[in-house]
Amino acid sequence: MINVAATIDWNGFSPVYPMLFIVGTIFVLLTLPIIQGKRQGTYYNLIAFSGLTLSLLSVLQQAGADQNEALIKPDSSGALGSGLLLDPMNWLLGLLIICCALFSVMLTSLTGQNKSRTDLPEHFIFILVSAIGWRLAISSNNFLMLFVGINTGALPLFLLIAQRSNRLGRQAVLNMCVRGLVCLAIIFYGTSLYYFGFHTTSFNPASVSTTPFNVRVLITLGLLLVLSGYLYFSGCFPAHLWMADIQEACDPGVAFFSATAPVLACFAFILRIIPLMEQIGGSFTNKFNVFAVYFIVCGVLTCISANIAALAERNLLRMLGRLTNGLVGGLLLSIGAVFMISKMFTNTGRAAIAGNVILYVLTIGLSFPGILVLVQNERVVEFSDLPAAASRKPLAAFCAVIAVGSMVGFPLTSGFVFKLRLAALLTSHINWSTLFAIAGFAVGTLLSIIVWLRLSAWIYIRGMVVERIKTGSAMLVLAVALALPNAALAVVYDPLNRLVDAFTPLTPANQNTMPSMPPIRQE
């Protein structure tokens, strides 16, 4: 039996996160009795903001350290490898997770009608714990720590959704829990196969080239299982069905957090093991990489199936969940494209993927309030509620149209920037695989555009008897404020790209343009 505590290289373990978790929880527990009598959401918001800001500050402080020496620890020779590793990329993605948590707390606070749920003090603690869990998963340097991170991140999410005591909430949490547990089991099984092959759970095994062929097959299978299990949490095909339930059942803040944090963590993991996948996946045949095929097929299926499902939805929030799944499919395609282009296994390729992940979060963040303002403030649940709502609140309806337009990638919106970068990646090297990916991406985008047109038709063609009510709300202000940059983000494509570059410090100085792919080879 392995003594886990003895084999983990504790030198590589950053104490910041468990410490932060402990400090945050103690802080909340100490403060609870003081405010328990009042039961007002403001105090809990304050606590959550304090905890998250503390976390944010600690992450920012880490950026000041010499990242090459102080934070990146050499791989341990121990059987389980070093526990955590921090590099600029996962620092950045971790920072984004904290920002997502802050934004999610803000969204929950702005949702006036849900006092009954936001008053529960656990609500914000769970968000905090979940953020720390996903942050832990991002920084993990071996599969066991990854497993711990996923569990720490996912369990509070389960609990957050379970807080909702109605039928939808119970169904959603059951759905998510059952599938989640199966996927966790798959991850664990994949990890065991990996351990069988390399005798370590570290992401940086000593030797791949000397591993026998049949063992490499098992390792590949193990990695594919881990990937499949982990991709479940980001809502990829075939286990993507929970996302719509969650969007429908839980609070907007939780919905936003569950659509972003697991995705960030999952893609950080993929970015981390890209060199490993390149070596193992490409060792079977020169023609293609096993993982490239996996990502492209999975990406195409996610894009198409999610958008078909979105087309069939009549519930606004479920539609939002499906569209989110479609965008995640786009992220998978970008990884597949990077795998297809041999020269992209450099930092440039990783930076291009990271850029797309950041843009994904940006698109979701800018778009969510636009839809939530209708759902939460105007009580619009089904499409059939839209015409009346549009006549009451044309501005809110307009924000929703822009938000969904952005998620489907209509020109000039933030989603368009995301899709343009993806299209640039996919077309930078044309072969049959990338053509398949382009076709899948195009079909997915077209389907999503139908969804958008349908929504616009419900709002503007079937409704629009102008008898507006001039009432405002904080959510509406936020939605309008975000709708403007969301609608025309592509106008500042270049500064935005440079900003993403600046925040993606992996890119070496001589390759600092984001999707600077090589030209098509001349025969």
Added chain:
Amino acid sequence: MKIYAYSSILTCLIALPGIGSIILAMLPSGRIRLIRGSALALFTGMLVITVVAACLLNWKVVGSDPGLQQLQQDLIWIPSLNIHYQVCADPLSMIFMLAICILAILACIASYSVDQRAKIYYILLALLSGSFLGAVASEDLFVFYLFLTLAIFPAYGLVGLWGGSRREPAAMKMALFAMVGSMSMLTACIILSWASCGISHYPDGTLDIIALTHEVPLRQLWGATPGLHIAGLVFWLMLVGIAIRLGIPSMHMWLPDVIAESSAPTGMLIIGGNVLVSGYALLRILCPIMSEQSHQVRLFLILLGSFGSLYAALCGLAQSDLRRMISYWLICMSGIMLTGSALMDMNGISGILLLILACPVVFSSFLWMSHIIEKRAYHHDINRLGGLAQVMPDLLGFSSFGLLSAIGLPGLCLFAGEFLVLSGIFDAAISQNNVQAHWLIICGIVLLAALVLTTAYLLWAAERIFFGHIQPEYHHFQKLSVMEKAIFLPLIILAVALGLFMVALVLAPVQPILLDMVTLFGK
């Protein structure tokens, strides 16, 4: 030498509809007259700026010389993809811009009876015309794609909100077809950008239409990757993008529905603008940039165009709905345009230029006639009409110009274009002594048959509408109002002017550009 004087006039022209829309949005919704007057002022302003730009243009400068683009404005937008916001003008594009402005102002005047949601109506009309102007003024392929795509949403709104009883599916169909075209155009753009990387003095690639057309190294860049021919792929993608918008037979399915369901003024601008912009793209982008690929599939394109025209003519013959009959007439004309562009000689190019400019005029005349009939009879079923010449002789008089133009009467606008394409096809057949010659003769005969059939069904329709026994309920029909006549009048003037003075008005100013294109095809 680059002429940078007045470089921002085209940007002003493109931005004016956007700025005007904001001003229109601020006007009180109830004051219809004010809104209508402001919209008319806006469209007049656009026409005035275009006329000023035309006066500033040196009409003797050959636009084909890469150093002599006029009124040019060039701002770097997305450096990583080498996308520029680049607009310029030459005699050819200026003619198209004038045509779009005239069409827009006509659509605005023809909308005098729009009372419901007038503000949104005029905003969408302005945005649509601005998008069309932007597409024609653009010198960068990406900017062209962008404006073309931006035109979709206003067009969708105009058909969806102010259309007939089945307006929603018609609008949805149009938007979807247009999006397919746009996406294929975008893919072609990005592939072109990558393919031109490192060629000549474009280390990051280029999408400059003039450079792609004229610079020899760029024209020879088309390498082949194993199993895929990039140039062929780009050609087909571009062709699909343009063909859908132009309504070329086999990609025309959206057109009859939109023409049948849209209101007359919106139909004038949407369909007329689409014909102008996509025709311009056929002349300016597809044929010159991809001349080699066009030449390779020349016979296929001629076959598609001629047999497509025959198919459209047969469909037109079978129609009893006036609007649908008009749409099949337009599809037949699109087939002739495709045939003319595939001929790649002076006759063909001159012919399609005249057809592109004449078709919106005749189409608008038809649409206005159907609008007037529909306004009085509440339907546009030809079989239920008859004897209208007895009660509305003025309608017969005014609409006969459009009708006679459509059947190709010498001296009116369509005759010269049809004649040039037909003579071009027989010229090409005579000058060749291979198998292609036989096929060209067959195509010529088919095209001739299509034109004869078109003439037959148009005259038959005119006979059924205007002559014969009049239904008792039509006796009360009022004669044309002043406004109705005022819309007809400029259309008649244009039909006659383009028929009699086509050399002075169109062919002479653009002759150097057309000669340059023919020289390019010869290379």
